Amino acid sequence: MDSSSWVDTSLDLNASARSLRLETPKKETSSNLFVFGKKFSVKEESGALVEELNRVSAENKKLTEMLTAMCESYNALQSQLMDLMSKNPEKELSPASKKRKSESINNDNNNNFGINIGNSESSSTDEESSKKPREEIIKAKISRVYVRTEASDTTLVVKDGYQWRKYGQKVTRDNPSPRAYFKCSFAPSCPVKKKVQRSVEDQSVVVATYEGEHNHLPASQMEATSGSSRCMSLGSVPCSASLNPTGPTITLDLTKSKSSNSDEIARNSNKQKMESSSSPEVRKYLVEQMASSLTKDPNFTAALAAAISGRMFSTKSN
């Protein structure tokens, strides 16, 4: 499968999705249709609607193909992971009975396999699972996000679409900047925690470490009235993927002002992606990582399904 073309397709899709939102007017009560200020007659309207319907159908087909491709990619990556794990059993069998040990092993897995931009599911052995209480198992799902902010910005705030409550701050030995501890406060039962600390190497980069999985949708997504993708919560934030010595990471650039021009954002992130992946191998690798992290995320797949069905519905209602 050609991963880079997959990305191109997705970008096109995004662009057309945007154009759909921008161009498709809200249901008019009158018989006339206004598009970009132009008044259409009923005939013109029906013609435009048919055209729109065709276009949306084509996009729907594209989305379906994309979803299939993502699933295929996911399956392929999963089998690769299984191969890797079977080839490196000693990594999985290393003692991790203690809390801190298990965390460092998680991070090692991040580095060695580099497949958990999203959630790590490969860290807990059966032996560990039997020893650890349920809370610890939940904690085993760790992901790390690098967020670029203004260096002068001292607030350790990472806008990720969720609602957080700070419950502690600590200065750690290896980093002069304080580490902030957050709990997800949107849902009382949500076990997710995050640690936020400025990077030692680059003070303008904030490292957010997430532990656990949300058992609810992001706050921003809950507020949305219609089905929207998970990307909406990040949609206003330019992001890029890169290969660091510590493994592949996602970097959100918060120094870029929140822009309503999503084309610009798309160009921005696309440009950053191109810059961060110089060789085709690296590009393909990054694409696979992103596909893997996205397909692993049940929120994303649910949001994607909602977006598809939502658009189908809106097509029918037009």
Add this chain to the structure above:
DNA sequence: CGAGTTTGACCAGCGC
């Protein structure tokens, strides 16, 4: 006044 933040105290893991 309630919700969120700050911050010192406390606890547990780890190395010596």
Add this chain to the structure above:
DNA sequence: GCGCTGGTCAAACTCG
């Protein structure tokens, strides 16, 4: 056992 360290708690405080 002891000290160091990271993580969490909870009272005090701030803010809307």
